Amino acid sequence: MESLAPPPIRRLPLEDAPPATQVVRPAPGSDNGAGAAPAPAPGGFTGARRSIGAPQFSIRRMEVDDLSVSYAEREAVKSVSLPIRQGEVLALIGPSGCGKTTLLRSLNRLTELTRTARLSGRILLDDIDIATIEPTLLRRRVTMVFQQPNPFPMSVFDNIAYVLREQGSRRQRRRTLEPKVHSALQRAGLFEEVKDNLDHPALRLSGGQQQRLCIARALAAEPEVLLLDEPCSALDPQSTQVIEDLIVSLRDEVAVVIVTHNLQQAYRIADHVAFMYLGDLVEYSSATALFGSPREKRTQEYVSGAFG
């Protein structure tokens, strides 16, 4: 009779259980020899960064100078200043609604499409105030990739060719566009996979391929700055890894700014990290410093998973 009864549910004593927020984020380094690491950082960010090491060089391309953005009543970004450098990946992190996406969208003046948005302060691109640059020209120099993969409903080739064509112009010869389309696809690491299917509809590619096509599209304009708004949040881990490697490999030719909710991702690919909270730029420093020894208490709490 005893054997038929299910075993009683074993409950852990509550006082011994760690707070739930600490268990949900496994430390990346914990499984590859964390014991060897001296004095683990608060968040446990001790694993090796996947990026190809320290940047070779860094040139200042953009400069955010005392930027504030508000939507009607709400102030989304409060006097933020930070540099954006080519040769580096800059990650913007912070909890939802902290203004990191608004900051990103301000860099190519997409915020201005929202009618209620009000901007103050300056953003410089190569020492020129972007407010004085024609928005369409600016957006070719500072291109953007979005959270959802959003290729246009046309062929893979036409997706890239659309960027290369003049505004609303008639079709240019395919042969004249081909080299540029191929090179954009190669830079996004997609060419080998799609070279035989350039005429297939882009929306039939897998999610990861679609997102790389979007990156290729953004690169086709030959920008100086590439903005990425949570580019991997809709993708599986494998596609995420491919795109992360791609982002790191792109940092030499374009300045890369990435918004991410994924702290591990920021740690893996970013050279500099900006932590934002409720519109304030709380801390801006190198990735190792921000995750290893944050200066601010709020940063420490956030990267250790105390809130977010």
Added chain:
Amino acid sequence: MESPVTVPPIPAPSPPPSPVRKDAEEGSATWRLSDRVGLAICWGLGLLFCAIAAAIVLYLLVQGIKYLRLEMLFTPATAGFTQAQSGGFSDAFLGTLIVAVMGISLALPAGVGVAVWLVEYGRPAALARVTESTIEAIAGIPSIVLALFGTVIFSSTALGFLSRTSEGVVFGRSFFAASAMLSLVALPLVVASTREGLNAIPQHVREASYAVGKTKIATTRRILLPTARPQVATGAMLGLGRIIGDTAIIVVLLGATQNFAPVEGASFPFDYLRGAGTTLTNFVYEASPTGNLNQPEKAYAAAFVLLLMVLALNGAVDIVHRRARKVGTWSH
């Protein structure tokens, strides 16, 4: 063995479920009687409407095949004492094609334009709201009222060049007048369908185009309208269906003569377009037992042609949608 911790007595588990695989869908056997009756009524009504549609199509098919002769589409109606003598309905058939082409070529660009403006621009907001309700109002106006209003407009002296004039009197009945008013019948359908198509495109797709430096107009032309093409086509087909099906405007604004009545002295297409004429719907009405012609066999034949046209439109919409499905859409 007695353990120190007393485990509360737990009732023996119920026997394992029988290995027979259960249907994933619930059966209605456990439902209340009223629910089962309701389901039965839904089923019954569904079957009833299938039966009604099938009856119409089949009856017209049988009658149409019995009475339709190909030459009817090419011989005009003539006066005669028997149905064998009174010719075909080529003028009505051509008339339907003319008002369809002219009506939709007015309604389609205007409707798409209005829809693009409403969805993509919509400023000033007050004007956009007024436009929206105006379009809805037009959709609700009976076509006979539109026809009556048309007579006022097209009988004005300024628009005399669009219809027959005689000693300063403007008749106001012509293919121009009828098509213009018929385009108003089709317009709300084009607008509604195009708006639906544009609204279904996620905002980030527009932004993706702006974010590579494209202007709003380039985005609309190259991305948004091609993406909304199936819905635009649906709107156009529905509009065409309304145009070729309308009778009131034809009677009031096209004159509903049995043959073309070209205006003498005008150059080729304009002599016919300025003149009066008829369409298949009006021919069916006149040829039906209640009409002036009373030749029901030809009424069936003409109705069958009309039905074929509408079915062809439905088929065309299907093809456009199927082609669009091949291209795929965004995951949400």
